Amino acid sequence: MFTLDSRLQQDTVAVGDFPLCRLLLMNDAQYPWFILVPLREDVSELFQLDERDQRMLWRETTFLAEVLKDSFAADKMNVATLGNMVAQLHMHVIVRRRDDSAWPAPVWGKQAAVPYTAQQVERVKERLRLVLTEDFCFAEG
Structure with missing residues (x-):
């Protein structure tokens, strides 16, 4: 049975599920930062997924990155x-984005997270809702 790691559960907001992965929003309003977690038990490395799941993870990742780049006017996508x-x-x-607070360094470890408000989370979900549900088999969480 799939169980989300407690740290991911604590630091994120569930957005929904793709066919393979749970989509999470990192609870840091400084960056549109998403996390995909394969709905598989006891997997810590890419090579532990079977070939079909490896392909699906890459498909979901690239699809999400493209949607986010367009939806949030990214200068660069970090994957x-x-x-x-x-x-x-x-x-x-x-x-x-070139104007984000950590640019060009990585986002993690630089500064304390700024949690989203409930309204901000809903705006992010709404921004993605139409694209994700129309273009990919996505179920809202």
């Missing part, structure tokens, strides 16, 4: 799996 703090396999998909 990465690190797992140094959270062992559960997860893919960061982060909108970067």
Whole structure:
């Protein structure tokens, strides 16, 4: 049975599910920062997914990155799996702009997170809702 890592659960807001991954919004209003977590048990590395799931993870990641680039006017998209703090396999998909507070450095570890308000979360979800539900098999959370 799939269980979301407690640190991801604490630091994010659930947005919904793709066919393979749960889509999370990092609770830091300084950046549109999303995380994809495969709905698979005990997976910490990409190579632990079977080939079909590896392809689906990449498909969902690239689709999300394209949607976010257009929706949030990104100058650059950062996409990465690190797992140094959270062992559960997860893919960061982060909108970067030249005017963001960490540019050009990485977003993590630079400054304290600024939590979203409930209204801001709803605006982010609304911004994505039509594109995600029309163009991909996505279920809102």
